[in-house]
Amino acid sequence: AQRVTQPEKLLSVFKGAPVELKCNYSYSGSPELFWYVQYSRQRLQLLLRHISRESIKGFTADLNKGETSFHLKKPFAQEEDSAMYYCALIFRGNQFYFGTGTSLTVIP
Amino acid sequence: DAGVTQSPTHLIKTRGQQVTLRCSPKSGHDTVSWYQQALGQGPQFIFQYYEEEERQRGNFPDRFSGHQFPNYSSELNVNALLLGDSALYLCASSRAEPNYGYTFGSGTRLTVV
Numbered sequence: 001a002q003r004v005t006q007p008e009k010l011l012s013v014f015k016g017a018p019v020e021l022k023c024n025y026s027y028s029g030s031p032e033l034f035w036y037v038q039y040s041r042q043r044l045q046l047l048l049r050h051i052s053r054e055s056i057k058g059f060t061a062d063l064n065k066g067e068t069s070f071h072l073k074k075p076f077a078q079e080e081d082s083a084m085y086y087c088a089l090i091f092r093g094n095q096f097y098f099g100t101g102t103s104l105t106v107i108p
Numbered sequence: 109d110a111g112v113t114q115s116p117t118h119l120i121k122t123r124g125q126q127v128t129l130r131c132s133p134k135s136g137h138d139t140v141s142w143y144q145q146a147l148g149q150g151p152q153f154i155f156q157y158y159e160e161e162e163r164q165r166g167n168f169p170d171r172f173s174g175h176q177f178p179n180y181s182s183e184l185n186v187n188a189l190l191l192g193d194s195a196l197y198l199c200a201s202s203r204a205e206p207n208y209g210y211t212f213g214s215g216t217r218l219t220v221v
Contacts, residue, residue: 006150009148043213044198044212046209046210049209088150095153095156095166096141096143096200096210098143098151099150100148101149
């Protein structure tokens, strides 16, 4: 069965420090993974998807099939990065399976 | 473009009652998916509608049903409400192509008392 695990419910880093939000997945097929972000009082929005290999707001994520991971990274955290982050796996073409989320707080 | 709009934003219902939530997709989108987000949890897939039919369904009981209209808008109905149905209900729209990104609405906060 498909599963997305985000082991950290809460993560705090200082401004300017590197940040890594962990995501591990379990899926028998060829996975497509996403990161969604939810800022305070805003709706859930797409941050990035692995197939596009893009960097959004300084964040990157690399799919590691050997470790079944899709960790989200940013070299220098900013205060505006404080938000809830969800890792998501898509299967059956268009059905998302979300992790439980990590709440990131960037300390000034 | 207003994006995905959901109504109402908040709702309080009594256990055993029935509720209908509404969603208008983003312009150009023809597929609507519904998710339930309980407190402290990630969104969980309820079902998806395309061409006015339920295309996929998650692990939710038959008390959860839906509908899609010719203009692509959608409704989520929940019968015989339980306290455990209290959650944020999210609607997401997309185009039919596989793996096309979703646009989420702000959600309807349902409280069952």
